[in-house]
Structures are given as C-alpha cells and as structure tokens.
Amino acid sequence: MIREPFKYRWFVLGAVFLILATLPTWGSDYMLLMGLLFCLYAALSQMWNLLTGYSGLLSLGQQAFIGFGGYTMAVMTSYYNVNIWLSILAGGVTSVLLALFMSLFIFRMSGIFFAIGTWIFAECLLLWFSNWEYVKYGTGLFVKPPNPPSMTMIYYAALTMGVTALAAVYFILRSKIGLGLMAMRDNDAVSSSMGVEVFRSKLFCFLVAAFITGTTAGVLYVFQIFIQPYKAFAIDWTVNLVFIVIIGGIGTIEGPIVGSFIFVLLSQYLSEYGHISLLLLGIIAILIILVAPKGIMGTLQEKTGFELLSPRRLFSEEPR
Amino acid sequence: MDEKKVKKSMSSMNRREFVRKSAITAGGVIAASNFPNFIGSAEAAKRDYILIGRPNPATGPIAGFGEGTPWADDIAVNEINKDGGIFIKKLGKKLPIKIKTVDTQSNPTKAAEVASQLILKDKVDLMLFYHTPDTVNPISSICERFQVPAISLDSPLEPWLEGGPYKWAFHAFWSVEKDIVPVYTGIWDQIETNKKVGVLMANDPDGVVWSDVFKKAGAAKGYEVFDKGRFPYGLQDFSPYINDWKEKNVEIIVANLIPPDFITAWKQCKRLGFNPKVVTVGKAVLFPSVCEAIGGDLAHGLSCEVWWSPHHPFKSSLSGATAQEFCDRYTAETGKIWAQPLGFKYAGFELAYDALTRAASLDKEAIREAIAQTDIDTIVGKIKFNDQNYSRTPLVGGQWNKSDGKFPWEIKITYNDHYPDIPKTGDMFSM
Numbered sequence: 001m002i003r004e005p006f007k008y009r010w011f012v013l014g015a016v017f018l019i020l021a022t023l024p025t026w027g028s029d030y031m032l033l034m035g036l037l038f039c040l041y042a043a044l045s046q047m048w049n050l051l052t053g054y055s056g057l058l059s060l061g062q063q064a065f066i067g068f069g070g071y072t073m074a075v076m077t078s079y080y081n082v083n084i085w086l087s088i089l090a091g092g093v094t095s096v097l098l099a100l101f102m103s104l105f106i107f108r109m110s111g112i113f114f115a116i117g118t119w120i121f122a123e124c125l126l127l128w129f130s131n132w133e134y135v136k137y138g139t140g141l142f143v144k145p146p147n148p149p150s151m152t153m154i155y156y157a158a159l160t161m162g163v164t165a166l167a168a169v170y171f172i173l174r175s176k177i178g179l180g181l182m183a184m185r186d187n188d189a190v191s192s193s194m195g196v197e198v199f200r201s202k203l204f205c206f207l208v209a210a211f212i213t214g215t216t217a218g219v220l221y222v223f224q225i226f227i228q229p230y231k232a233f234a235i236d237w238t239v240n241l242v243f244i245v246i247i248g249g250i251g252t253i254e255g256p257i258v259g260s261f262i263f264v265l266l267s268q269y270l271s272e273y274g275h276i277s278l279l280l281l282g283i284i285a286i287l288i289i290l291v292a293p294k295g296i297m298g299t300l301q302e303k304t305g306f307e308l309l310s311p312r313r314l315f316s317e318e319p320r
Numbered sequence: 321m322d323e324k325k326v327k328k329s330m331s332s333m334n335r336r337e338f339v340r341k342s343a344i345t346a347g348g349v350i351a352a353s354n355f356p357n358f359i360g361s362a363e364a365a366k367r368d369y370i371l372i373g374r375p376n377p378a379t380g381p382i383a384g385f386g387e388g389t390p391w392a393d394d395i396a397v398n399e400i401n402k403d404g405g406i407f408i409k410k411l412g413k414k415l416p417i418k419i420k421t422v423d424t425q426s427n428p429t430k431a432a433e434v435a436s437q438l439i440l441k442d443k444v445d446l447m448l449f450y451h452t453p454d455t456v457n458p459i460s461s462i463c464e465r466f467q468v469p470a471i472s473l474d475s476p477l478e479p480w481l482e483g484g485p486y487k488w489a490f491h492a493f494w495s496v497e498k499d500i501v502p503v504y505t506g507i508w509d510q511i512e513t514n515k516k517v518g519v520l521m522a523n524d525p526d527g528v529v530w531s532d533v534f535k536k537a538g539a540a541k542g543y544e545v546f547d548k549g550r551f552p553y554g555l556q557d558f559s560p561y562i563n564d565w566k567e568k569n570v571e572i573i574v575a576n577l578i579p580p581d582f583i584t585a586w587k588q589c590k591r592l593g594f595n596p597k598v599v600t601v602g603k604a605v606l607f608p609s610v611c612e613a614i615g616g617d618l619a620h621g622l623s624c625e626v627w628w629s630p631h632h633p634f635k636s637s638l639s640g641a642t643a644q645e646f647c648d649r650y651t652a653e654t655g656k657i658w659a660q661p662l663g664f665k666y667a668g669f670e671l672a673y674d675a676l677t678r679a680a681s682l683d684k685e686a687i688r689e690a691i692a693q694t695d696i697d698t699i700v701g702k703i704k705f706n707d708q709n710y711s712r713t714p715l716v717g718g719q720w721n722k723s724d725g726k727f728p729w730e731i732k733i734t735y736n737d738h739y740p741d742i743p744k745t746g747d748m749f750s751m
Contacts, residue, residue, distance in 0.1 A: 030440035037433070130523055131550070137528040139453065140428070142461060142483040151465075224432045225461035226483070228454070230524070231429050268441075271422045271434045278379065278425075 009308045024152045036155045037264045039162035043216040045244040045256035046165040047209040053251035055205045056185035061118025065095040067232035069214030070221040077145040084145040088218030095214025126233035140228030161216045173311035247288045249295030253309040370417045373444035380426025385451040396669030399638040409680040432458040439466045448668045450474040460489035469687040474664045492711040499715040501537040506735045507717040510748040518565040520575040523550035530576045558585040576602035579610045597750045611729040621751035626718040628663035636699045657727045667698040714739040
C-alpha cells in the first residue's frame with residue numbers, strides 16, 4: 001500500500017529547524033546545553049543508523065572515530081595552535097583515513113564478524129592511545145584552543161553537524177546508492193546479482209559515517225574540554241547510540257532524532273538518582289521495546305503511516 | 321470464528337493491552353510529574369538558600385572513593401546550617417546551604433555533562449568535588465568555562481595542573497613528585513635492603529605517571545629500579561613479573577594498581593615463594609576492606625601513603641572536633657572503620673564555609689576572591705592556595721598491622737620526616 005506522505009512535513013521540519021536555530025536568542029543557558037547535546041547525539045546516532053539500519057553494517061566500533069576525531073582536534077588545537085574549526089574538520093578527515101585503513105580488514109567480514117571486527121579495532125586504538133607518549137598516555141589531554149569559542153558558537157557547530165548528518169542520510173537514501181543499500185540490507189546476494197555495487201556502496205556509507213562521526217566528536221570535545229583514551233574509545237558510546245536508535249526506531253530517518261531527544265532528557269534527569277540511574281534507563285528501554293517493538297517512530301509509521309522524511313520516492317512526487 | 325478462538329485471541333489481547341497500558345500510564349505519570357524539573361529553573365534566581373553542586377562518582381570503577389559521601393556531607397551541612405547558615409550582606413540575613421549531589425558514573429565525559437547541568441540548570445553558587453583526575457579534571461575545566469567558583473580535593477596535583485592556568489578552580493592535595501617519592505623512599509630507607517626495586521603498575525593515568533616519576537627519582541636516590549612495563553586491568557597471571565624480580569633479586573616492590581589486581585598479584589608472589597622485604601602500594605591498599613579481602617595474614621606489613629588518619633593532629637574548623645573524634649563518630653554511626661577520603665570530604669565543606677562567610681555575598685567574583693584568600697586550618701591540615709590556585713596537603717607513610725582490636729586491620733604511621741607534627745604510631749618492620 002502506498003500512502004501519501006505527510007502533507008505538512010516541510011512545514012514541521014522548517015519549524016523545528018527554526019526553533020533550534022533561534023534557540024540562543026530566546027532560550028536559557030540550560031536549554032542551550034540540552035540543544036547542544038541533542039544535536040550531537042542526533043548526528044552520531046544518525047550515522048550509526050545509516051550503517052546498521054540501512055546498509056546492514058552492524059558497527060560496534062563508532063567509538064574509534066569518536067576518539068580519533070576528538071584526539072585529532074585536541075592535538076591540533078593544543079599542540080599546534082591551529083584554528084579550532086579547522087581542527088574539527090581535520091578530525092573528520094583523519095577519521096576517513098582511519099576508516100579506509102579499517103576497511104582493508106573488516107570489509108572482508110560480514111554480519112556479526114564485521115561487528116566484532118569494528119569493536120576490536122576500537123579496542124586496539126584505546127590500547128595504542130593509552131600507551132602513546134605523544135598524547136600523554138592514559139592521563140588525557142586538555143583541549144586548549146588559542147581562542148576558546150563561546151557556548152553559542154559551539155552550539156551552532158553542533159546544530160550544523162546535526163543538520164548535515166540528517167541531510168547526508170536523506171540524500172544518500174534517496175539516491176541510487178540508497179536504493180541499492182536497502183536492497184543489499186534485505187538480501188546481499190540477490191542485489192549483487194542484480195547489478196548493485198555492494199562493496200562500493202557499503203564503503204561509501206562507511207566513509208561518510210566516519211567523516212561525520214569524527215567531525216561531530218571534535219565539536220563534542222570542544223565542549224567537553226578534556227579527552228582521555230579510556231572514555232573516548234569506550235564501547236559506552238556505541239551502547240548509547242544503539243539505545244537511541246532502538247528506542248527511536250531503527251531504519252527510520254526520524255528515529256535517531258526522537259531517540260536523541262529522549263536520551264538527552266533522560267540522562268540529564270536520571271543522573272540525579274545516582275546508583276539507580278542506569279537501572280532506570282534500562283527499564284525505560286525495555287518498556288519502550290515492549291510497547292513499540294520497532295521503536296517509537298518505526299511503530300508510528302507502521303500503525304499510522306506517519307512519516308516526515310521518507311527514503312522512498314513516491315509516484316506522486318515525481319515530476320509529471 | 322469459533323468461540324474458543326475468540327476467547328483465546330481476546331485473552332492474549334488483554335494481556336498485551338495490559339502491558340501496553342500500564343507501561344504508557346507509568347511512563348506518563350513519571351514524565352508528567354517530573355516535566356517541570358526538566359525545564360524549570362526560573363525560580364533559581366529568587367531562592368533563599370546557597371546551593372553547592374556536588375558531582376560525585378557514585379557508580380563505576382572509582383565508586384570506592386565515594387564511600388562515606390552522604391555521611392560526611394550531611395554532618396558538615398548540619399554544622400553549617402545549625403545557626404542559620406551563612407550571612408549574606410546584601411540580603412541582610414543568613415542563608416542556609418543546600419547541596420545537590422549528582423552521579424558522574426566515574427566517567428569524565430559524564431562528569432563534564434552533569435557539571436554543566438548543575439551550573440546552567442540549577443545555577444549552583446559553588447562547585448565542590450573530589451576523587452581522582454577522572455572527576456577533578458573535567459569539572460575544573462567546565463567551571464573555568466562558565467566562570468563558577470570551584471573547590472576540589474583528593475586528586476594528585478600533576479594531572480590537575482595540566483589543565484591550568486586556572487582562575488576559578490582551586491585544588492588541594494599532594495604531588496606525586498614532591499610528596500609521594502620522598503615518602504616512599506623514606507619508608508624504604510628504614511629497612512635494610514639491597515636497594516633493588518621492582519615496579520608493578522597498571523596502565524592507567526596513575527600507573528603511567530608514577531612509574532615514570534619513580535624511574536627517574538628512584539635512580540637519583542640510589543635505588544635500582546626494574547620495570548617490565550604496564551599491564552592492563554584484570555591481568556590473571558603475574559608470574560612473568562614475579563620471576564623477573566626473583567631473578568634480579570629484588571627486595572622492594574613499588575606498586576600502583578586497583579585492589580582486585582593487587583590481590584591477585586600478591587597471592588601469586590606468595591605462591592611462587594617470592595618474599596620481598598618492603599611492598600609499598602598506592603591506591604590498592606588504602607582501605608582496610610582490601611586488607612581483609614586479601615585474606616589470612618597476607619596484608620601484614622604492606623605499606624602505603626597516608627593522606628589522612630585519626631592520628632593527624634588537626635581539628636575541624638566548623639565544630640572543633642579532632643580527627644580522632646570525627647573518625648570515632650563515623651564508626652559509631654555507621655559501624656565502619658575510618659578511611660582516608662573521609663577527612664577530605666569534610667574539609668571541602670570547611671573551605672566552602674570559610675570562603676562564603678568571608679565573601680558574605682552570592683556574587684561569583686566575590687566568592688572567587690574569597691577562595692583565593694583562603695588561609696585556614698582544616699581537619700586535613702592547613703590550606704592556603706598559591707598563585708597557581710593549589711595547596712599541598714601533608715603526606716606521611718604507614719604500614720598495615722594485624723590488630724586484636726575491634727577491626728582486624730590497623731594502619732600505623734611509620735614515616736613522618738616531612739611532617740613531624742603528625743605523630744608516628746609504629747615502627748617500620750621488614751615483611
């Protein structure tokens with residue numbers, strides 16, 4: 001059954017964007033912080049969703065790019081006094097190089113082996129950075145840029161990353177590559193025999209995800225100020241991204257956005273509960289999965305056909 | 321459709337419905353009852369108390385340091401608020417202090433996040449935090465960014481200074497190079513040995529910094545230091561290290577690692593017949609609970625640094641209670657034996673009270689100025705911040721003894737050359 005896309009979707013998206021873009025002018029400092037975290041988590045989880053939800057690349061190693069991008073930014077700003085925005089972009093570039101190197105090995109694996117491969121790579125990076133004198137071993141680095149940016153500037157950088165990630169996923173999925181990706185995810189062998197370039201499409205997505213994840217991590221660590229290998233390369237990052245995408249709705253473009261919103265609200269609020277905060281987060285995840293097995297947006301789509309951004313092209317949308 | 325099928329489908333519907341409805345209701349109630357907290361901060365401006373933010377590692381690998389947190393905090397807050405709190409000149413009245421404790425999960429990323437939350441949402445007037453670089457470093461930086469006065473204790477000075485120069489953050493503790501090395505080598509000098517030292521340190525910030533410092537400083541003091549490198553947490557087989565020490569005839573072990581790893585390593589030493597004369601351990605054997613966990617008499621004679629004890633001749637500036645009285649009270653009220661971080665937790669509130677009283681204002685700059693002028697005798701000793709915003713606290717050495725008293729393990733202070741006011745309570749013996 002083909003449903004008409006939600007009529008006012010561009011209006012809704014425009015309104016959300018406008019609210020976020022003008023937040024620094026009317027919101028409190030605290031709302032700015034929440035908006036900042038929301039945009040960063042939305043960008044990171046959007047990329048994990050692109051890999052796992054659309055390309056069938058189950059990555060447990062996103063923290064490799066988070067740590068690598070963060071460390072690139074920290075080293076360039078603190079050791080060489082490079083402009084902070086340039087350093088953040090450089091973090092994206094080094095992450096792409098890292099992804100290219102990783103792909104030599106892990107693209108020979110598939111499914112769960114791919115997942116373990118990415119994870120092992122991230123763990124290797126953790127060991128490398130914690131034993132590397134140049135980055136002061138495990139003691140961590142303080143990010144000391146020559147001109148520290150204001151909260152508003154960091155916020156706009158985060159918003160840029162959130163919007164870029166969303167746009168990247170939307171346009172990739174609506175392109176020829178996107179069609180191929182979804183075919184591949186559903187059946188690798190058949191789509192390959194039908195002429196889909198499996199390897200190139202997967203690699204393309206992997207590199208895009210690496211770039212955006214690495215760049216976003218740079219913005220994240222400008223905000224955090226302090227980077228340390230045991231946490232920058234920790235699996236916790238991917239666990240959080242999985243949580244966000246699963247509760248939001250895997251394989252939907254809106255899912256990571258809704259998931260990030262819920263995650264940021266919950267994690268800010270639950271930290272006041274000390275010991276039981278993680279327990280509560282787990283219970284909430286279980287409840288959401290029980291009520292909405294495909295995540296909030298996935299279930300909403302299934303039940304009502306509500307979709308803000310569809311990866312599918314419909315006949316009615318084609319130029320007549 | 322026959323009746324049975326209908327019934328069956330209805331009953332399964334009901335169960336599903338029930339789960340769904342109860343989940344939605346529960347979620348709704350939680351969300352509705354708490355929503356104002358998510359956004360509400362408007363009333364912060366006109367509140368009638370002073371708010372101190374307390375990010376604390378309540379969960380995760382350094383949660384052990386958090387032991388005693390609500391207890392020491394509550395005592396200090398009650399003492400401060402007993403007479404109405406702190407006088408604020410502008411309001412012409414006294415305001416009580418309140419604390420807001422949040423969990424950092426022992427994670428520097430989370431710590432920065434919750435600190436930002438405390439500053440931006442709760443509008444804390446002062447930040448007070450402790451325990452290891454994972455907590456102290458990120459939060460100090462966040463306080464610098466948002467220009468909030470911050471007092472921290474209980475984390476070695478060197479890693480903290482990396483983040484400087486500081487304007488808003490102030491820190492008090494000891495230095496690895498200036499305090500730990502003299503105390504450790506001082507402990508070793510009391511026993512006759514061949515001056516050969518084996519290094520047992522984990523691959524973490526402390527292990528990396530300590531091993532580096534000891535290799536340089538140990539050699540300068542005439543000790544021959546053998547280091548086979550860092551090891552990851554959770555190592556099960558220490559025999560390569562132990563065999564190397566046996567081969568090199570090592571008689572002193574210097575260690576910095578987490579308690580479970582030390583327990584494994586020390587038991588293996590004994591099993592392989594390796595009996596060094598002195599074993600000085602940072603981090604792992606600070607707490608009596610670890611000595612108990614090692615089992616038997618194996619902890620008898622282990623030595624470590626002592627930052628604070630009931631024997632320290634210091635008094636609370638709030639209540640006048642001595643360190644001994646303070647520890648006795650802890651034991652009486654909780655049934656547990658004292659631990660070193662206890663005094664530091666309390667001292668943070670002494671510093672906060674002292675600075676706020678002198679500032680007599682909620683203006684951030686006035687509070688910062690007052691902290692910078694701090695010169696006070698606390699339960700952990702004299703604290704006076706220098707122009708780099710830190711103050712060194714006294715450090716002595718101690719040795720664990722099996723005891724016949726109420727608690728099975730007791731630490732005796734056996735080295736005090738740099739702070740002779742802190743009395744020795746025992747003599748160093750060879751293991």
